[in-house]
Amino acid sequence: MHSILSRINNTSAFFSSCMMALLAAISITSYMFFPNEATGDISISSLKVVASNARRYPNKKQDLAFVNFNITADLSPIFHWNTKQVFVYLQAEYTNSQGTNNEVVIWDRIIRRKEDAFVKFVGKNKYMFRDVSSSFKNAKPANYSLKFNVMPYVGVLTYGEAARTTEEVEFPAAKSRI
Amino acid sequence: MSSFLQEIPEGKIDFVAQDNVDFFAKLGLAMVTFTGFVFGIIFQDLRVSFGILGGGTVILALLLLPPWPMHNSHPVKWLPVKKEKES
Numbered sequence: 001m002h003s004i005l006s007r008i009n010n011t012s013a014f015f016s017s018c019m020m021a022l023l024a025a026i027s028i029t030s031y032m033f034f035p036n037e038a039t040g041d042i043s044i045s046s047l048k049v050v051a052s053n054a055r056r057y058p059n060k061k062q063d064l065a066f067v068n069f070n071i072t073a074d075l076s077p078i079f080h081w082n083t084k085q086v087f088v089y090l091q092a093e094y095t096n097s098q099g100t101n102n103e104v105v106i107w108d109r110i111i112r113r114k115e116d117a118f119v120k121f122v123g124k125n126k127y128m129f130r131d132v133s134s135s136f137k138n139a140k141p142a143n144y145s146l147k148f149n150v151m152p153y154v155g156v157l158t159y160g161e162a163a164r165t166t167e168e169v170e171f172p173a174a175k176s177r178i
Numbered sequence: 179m180s181s182f183l184q185e186i187p188e189g190k191i192d193f194v195a196q197d198n199v200d201f202f203a204k205l206g207l208a209m210v211t212f213t214g215f216v217f218g219i220i221f222q223d224l225r226v227s228f229g230i231l232g233g234g235t236v237i238l239a240l241l242l243l244p245p246w247p248m249h250n251s252h253p254v255k256w257l258p259v260k261k262e263k264e265s
């Protein structure tokens with residue numbers, strides 16, 4: 001501690017320890033004491049399956065599902081001092097004809113502010129909803145759930161579920177046009 | 179003259195001040211961290227936490243790091259030079 005350089009060295013070393021302790025305290029307390037709970041409601045108003053031409057393969061048919069849904073969810077409880085943004089997504093969960101469990105994200109939204117945390121959305125799927133086996137024939141009825149991923153400034157990513165359809169929605173037979 | 183110029187970047191302080199600087203730097207930084215955390219929770223804002231930590235660190239650094247006169251107020255008292263016996 002005799003020269004200015006050794007004082008800077010000592011103090012900045014202890015400062016970095018303090019910074020680490022503060023970051024650890026923030027991440028641990030926000031992980032332990034702030035619950036990731038949000039409530040909401042989903043209803044699927046219509047579901048259509050259309051057999052269309054697959055991209056790049058002119059003779060192959062590919063089923064596309066068109067989902068219309070209403071979402072209302074209040075995500076404001078998960079906004080606290082350590083929440084940077086929330087990624088909220090609608091996920092279709094079903095078992096296809098080959099017996100594979102699928103989870104397909106068909107709609108999402110990024111919420112950056114608490115003022116935008118009340119989600120009210122009426123519309124259709126944002127991303128193409130198709131099956132790997134290229135057909136929804138014999139697929140089990142699907143559940144739709146609204147999930148969210150909380151991204152904190154400091155700490156671990158956490159996941160949660162805000163809403164889920166009360167009844168499973170069956171895939172209708174594929175039509176040739178909408 | 180050259181030794182005076184060398185001492186400016188070196189910034190020597192006396193032994194008592196070295197002990198004090200070490201103690202107050204650790205105590206001050208720990209307290210600033212704790213207050214930053216508490217006020218961050220109260221105001222629910224991370225900027226408050228890191229503002230208190232950063233501001234407190236700058237103030238502590240300005241007080242403790244440069245060789246202020248108060249860090250040189252306990253000079254080492256050397257024993258008086260013995261007079262050699264005349265033989």
